[in-house]
Amino acid sequence: MLKKNQDGFALIMTIWVLVFLTIAVMSFTLSSRWSLASTMNFKYETEAYYLALTGYDEAVRYLMNDNDTRRDFIDENGVFHVDRDHEPLNGDTPLYNGDVSMKISDEQARININRTGLQTLRKLLRYAGVESDSEDTLVDCLLDWIDADDAHRLNGAEDEYYEDFGYVAKNRPLDTVEELLLVKGYSKELLYGSDRYNAIYPLITTFGDGSFNVNTAGRTLMGIMGVSEIDMENVLRYRDVETGGLASVPPNMRALGFRTTYSRYLRVEVTAQAEKSGIKYKITAIVKRIPWKSGYRIETVFWRENVIYS
Structure with missing residues (x-):
């Protein structure tokens, strides 16, 4: 009887040992998978971060190399141009081992609240x-x-x-x-x-001196500020690469806050994604262009970074 009890106890202990080992192996496997996933996410996030920085540097160089410092404009598609000579930075660009999307917009096409x-x-x-x-x-x-x-x-x-x-x-x-x-x-x-x-976010800013660039203001902003349809159409017809925007502000628009044809404060938005990754890194910056020699130097006055998982 004692022998049977001992055999039964040994069997139970063996089963518990097997259960414990199974749990330990499963925990180790799960931990390894989580560790691997975490490592890969960190790798992709780091790659996306440096891609975004590269895109930001490219945008800064574009804003510095302005051949016409008296005029900036948006074209008929709303894309920002520093002059008529340089190709604008807008949309997706393959870069190294990933994709970078860059957009530049004008803070002086927004109302400084x-x-x-x-x-x-x-x-x-x-x-x-x-x-x-x-x-x-x-x-x-x-x-x-x-x-x-x-x-x-x-x-x-x-x-x-x-x-x-x-x-x-x-x-x-x-x-x-x-x-x-x-x-x-x-x-x-x-x-x-x-x-x-109606969203007010796209129409407002906290940067700049409060004046508007007549060559970058959108229809909605001009309407809010009281620009007539005739004046609006006269402004919009100069917004193409051949013309490069107005060289001066129409007198009747000055009283409405449109006092410049070029811009000092600009928003740079860069979103980067590493190849084969669902992780994106976004940089949003406000830069101030300061006249310097034949072009500009850049001062970053606002900076925000976000990681986007998808």
């Missing part, structure tokens, strides 16, 4: 589709967020409102457009668009 006047801000909100009874609140809340004092306007908000959300009014200009989401009344739907609102 730190510097804009009340009427322009109201026109922007009306374009978005904001109801008239909400317009005063949105205007006052933005002004209270930006101004230096703690006294709130009739429909505005200061620290006593924001403290319930764990922060206080900035009382300084916005650093980025996304910061609007911290301001009372401003939602993702208003900023990025929805069935209810």
Whole structure:
């Protein structure tokens, strides 16, 4: 009887040992797979990062090598040109062992919400589709967020409102457009668009002196600023590679904020993807072009990096 009990105990122990070994092997295999996947993801992410940096450097060189520093323009397809001589940087480009997409756009084709006047801000909100009874609140809340004092306007908000959300009014200009989401009344739907609102995100910036480049402003912006259809068509017909944009601003558009034919602040967006990878690396930068000798030197005033997994 004792012999049978010992044999049974040995069998049970053997089974438990086999179960333990099986679990250990499966855990090791799973861990190895995760480790391999993590290593490959790091490899692809690193490759995409350096591809994106290469694309950014290419965009900077393009912006520096401007043969006509008095004019920048967008063509009939909305592609930004520094002059009539250089091929623009736009779209996908095969590069080394991956693909890089580059886009340059003009911050001076956007409304600087730190510097804009009340009427322009109201026109922007009306374009978005904001109801008239909400317009005063949105205007006052933005002004209270930006101004230096703690006294709130009739429909505005200061620290006593924001403290319930764990922060206080900035009382300084916005650093980025996304910061609007911290301001009372401003939602993702208003900023990025929805069935209810037209997006204001593509139309606004926090960079530049507030003036517009007549050669890069889009139809929507010109409409918001009150440019007539006749003046709009006259501007648009100069936007081709042969003409290279207007050499001067039409007098009747100066009063509407269009004061330049070239641009100092530009947005560079670069998205890179390593070959055979689902990982993308995106760089978004705002650069300031400063006149230098026969062209420009570049100062990066804003930088953001994002990893995109797909």
